[in-house]
Amino acid sequence: MWKGRFAQDTDEAVINFTQSLDLDWRMAAADIRGSIAHVRMLAHTGLLDAKEAETIEKNLREIAEEIKSGDFTPKVSLEDVHMNIESRLIEKCGATGARLHMGRSRNDQVNTTVRLYLRKELLGIWAGLEALISVLLKKAEEHADVVVPGYTHLQQAQPISMGQFWMAHAQAFMRDAKRLSAAYEAVDESPLGCGALAGSTLPLDREFTRADMGFSRLTENSMDTVAHRDHFLDILYFAAVFGGHTSRLSEDLIIYFTTEFGWVKLPDSFCTGSSIMPQKKNPDVLEILRGKAGQLSGALVDLLTMTKGIPLTYNRDLQDDKRSLFRTLDCLKGIFSVLPALLSQVEIDEERAGRGFADGLILATDVAEYLVLRGVPFRSAHEKVGHAVRWCLEQGRPMDKLTLAEWQALIPEAEEGLLPLLSPRRSMERRDTAGGTSPRQVRAQIARARERLAAYESEMAEYKDKLPDML
Structure with missing residues (x-):
């Protein structure tokens, strides 16, 4: 794409080193949808005639079907998903296809593609988080009247409702829901039309493409738009804090599942055994979940370090900005594939828990x-x-x-x-201050949490309705 300026072909080692196809091919549908919005805008402003725009959009949709069916094999020599799609478009419709990129840089193109992709992905993450919180609320309701020991310093402190325990974790994940909502809002801006860094001399209509792609607003400054990755950091911060909350919940259940405590019962289907000790029932899933916190925290540090000292505006360092981000999204999906189902099957042995109260x-x-x-x-x-x-x-x-x-x-x-x-149950029931551990207060927490969860569900449904076709 830059052969006019260079006298030598790019070295093969450089091609292999700088390619990002292994990373960004997953965004092919989003890239095509962003290009369709761009083409429609070019026709709207008169930069393309209606027939040209129709031809380009038709062929872009055909390419999307080729990718979906597996008939399109991308080439590493073309570096990334964006150039592979553009090259295929030119193959299909010649010089007309070569007009696609007018008024656009890969800087704003990539930024648009990623934001389109992330909006759909974050709605999927939300569905997993909502399922997790819903399970915790159900467990809290189920165990509102169950008395267990509460701990500080991992030493017995005061009797609590097991419902209060579940709600403590639910409240943490509710804060994560707020962070996820804020991260989605940060992503929900249209960068298309910012160009390489300074906008364009062509009569582009950014508002047209914003509306076509269903973004809530435009980015404000073209230089800042192509340079910053704050919206990535917002997602990674959400994920890192969520990972800490997941790790703490896992650790609690691992401890209370041990023989020494023994009042949490985990389902066989989410545990494993030992290759040598026949009696073992190991909480491996919870241990792996606990370990995922390191990956999620590391991803945040990775991008913070990458972006801390690069000058305005775009620099090639940022090609790798998505590696930790996409690994994080995959990690979150894995967590949500097991944690809600595991929690739904956790049982509490109240009699066993009561033995811990023996000394009063x-x-x-x-x-x-x-x-x-x-x-x-x-x-x-x-x-x-x-x-x-x-x-x-x-x-x-x-x-x-x-x-x-x-x-x-x-x-x-x-x-x-x-x-x-002087009984553990009476002690638990009498702690009836707002937010306290009495069953009445636990049920009040559950009711309030369900209201807030419903509000988030409504917000996410509105976002989903705004997603453009093909995503």
């Missing part, structure tokens, strides 16, 4: 708060209950089994009303 010490905070309500300053109450905990440990007495006389010997302010409060 998980109720110590309840005793301190009981004393606060009787006028004891919290620090004094904390110290008094701490002494009682130490006495229970020394005497081997479960705290929730002490008699009123024993309580009064340890804490004179204790009265008969303390004893009915």
